[in-house]
Amino acid sequence: MKLLKKGQGEIVGLLVIVLLLLFVGIIFLRFYIAQPSTSLSHSRQSIEASNALNALMKVSINGEPLTAHTDACNSDKNLCDGLQNEIEAILGYILKQGQKYSFTLSTGAKTLIEISQCTTGIVSTYSFIEANIFYDVTLKIC
Amino acid sequence: MKTSQKMIAQQSTKKKGQIQLNETIMVLFVIVIILFVGLFVYYKYSIASIKETAATLSEEETTILLAALLVLPELRCDEGTCLDTAKFLPFKQLTETKQLKYAQFLGSKTITIEQVYPPMTTETICTQNHYQQFTYPNNCKKWILYENKPVKYTNNPTISTIVSLYFPELQEYRIGRMHIEVYL
Numbered sequence: 540m541k542l543l544k545k546g547q548g549e550i551v552g553l554l555v556i557v558l559l560l561l562f563v564g565i566i567f568l569r570f571y572i573a574q575p576s577t578s579l580s581h582s583r584q585s586i587e588a589s590n591a592l593n594a595l596m597k598v599s600i601n602g603e604p605l606t607a608h609t610d611a612c613n614s615d616k617n618l619c620d621g622l623q624n625e626i627e628a629i630l631g632y633i634l635k636q637g638q639k640y641s642f643t644l645s646t647g648a649k650t651l652i653e654i655s656q657c658t659t660g661i662v663s664t665y666s667f668i669e670a671n672i673f674y675d676v677t678l679k680i681c
Numbered sequence: 682m683k684t685s686q687k688m689i690a691q692q693s694t695k696k697k698g699q700i701q702l703n704e705t706i707m708v709l710f711v712i713v714i715i716l717f718v719g720l721f722v723y724y725k726y727s728i729a730s731i732k733e734t735a736a737t738l739s740e741e742e743t744t745i746l747l748a749a750l751l752v753l754p755e756l757r758c759d760e761g762t763c764l765d766t767a768k769f770l771p772f773k774q775l776t777e778t779k780q781l782k783y784a785q786f787l788g789s790k791t792i793t794i795e796q797v798y799p800p801m802t803t804e805t806i807c808t809q810n811h812y813q814q815f816t817y818p819n820n821c822k823k824w825i826l827y828e829n830k831p832v833k834y835t836n837n838p839t840i841s842t843i844v845s846l847y848f849p850e851l852q853e854y855r856i857g858r859m860h861i862e863v864y865l
Binding site: 555562566579583591594602629632633 | 708712715716718719722723726737740741744747748751762763797798800840842843844845853854855856857858
C-alpha cells in the first residue's frame, strides 16, 4: 500500500514536469511560428511600381516625353524596337539590380511593346491619350 | 536490548525523513530553476518582439513619409506627380532655418535624392555653387534635402523609391531615387 502511494506520487511529479516542458514548448512555438506581416512590403512594392511607371512615362528622350514616342511606334512598327530598347535600358537603370518585371504598351486590342520576364507580381497601370489615340501601359514588378 | 533496538529504529526513521526532506528541497530547487529559465526565455522573446514591432512601425511611418514627400508643396512640381529640382536647395535652407518645425514632421532622418536616369558619371552633391554654373544639372548627381543625424543610434535602415524629377531650366524630366535613412 505504501509502495503504491509512493509510485503514484512519482507519477504525479513526472506529470508536472511534462506539463511544465509542454508549457515552455508552446510559448517557444508561438514566437517561432509567428511570421512577419507581408502587407508592408506589398504596399512599398506597389508604391515603387506606380512611381516607376509614372517616372518612366514622363522621362524625356531626345527632348520629348516617352508618351510622344508611342505615336511614332503605333504608326510604324519598326520604330517600336528602338523604343523597346530604350524602355529596357531605362528600367535596367531605375529598378533594383536583378529585379524582374513585365511591361506592356497597348492601344485597344493591339499590343505595341511587350517585355515579359515574369508572370506574377505587383501591377501598376498608366493610361494616356496621344494624337487622339488612347494608350494603356502596364508595369508588373515581380 | 529492547531499548537499543528502539533507538536504532527511531534513528532510521529520522534519517529516512531527512532524505525525504532533501529530496523535496531538490525537487523544489529544480522546479524553481525551470521556472526562472522559462521566465528568462519569455522575457528575451518579449524584448525581441517589442524591438521588431518598433522597427515595423518605424518602417511603416517611413513608407507613409515616402509617399507624403512626393506631394509636399515645398517639393512637388506644378503638375503634382513629380518633384521640382529647383525647389530642392531652397527646401534644404528652409529645413535648416525652421529646424524645429521640420524636425517634428520628419524626425531623425536623412533624405537624399539622386539622379539615376540619364546615368551620371559624377557622384557630386548638388550645392548652390553647382546650381549657378551653366553646366547644371549635369555637374552634380545628389541633393541632400534634409539631414538630422543623432549622435547615438543603433540602426539606420534606408528605404527608397523612384521619383520623376523635373528640371525647369531645361523643361525636361529625368528619373531619380529618393532615399530616406532612418536613425533608430
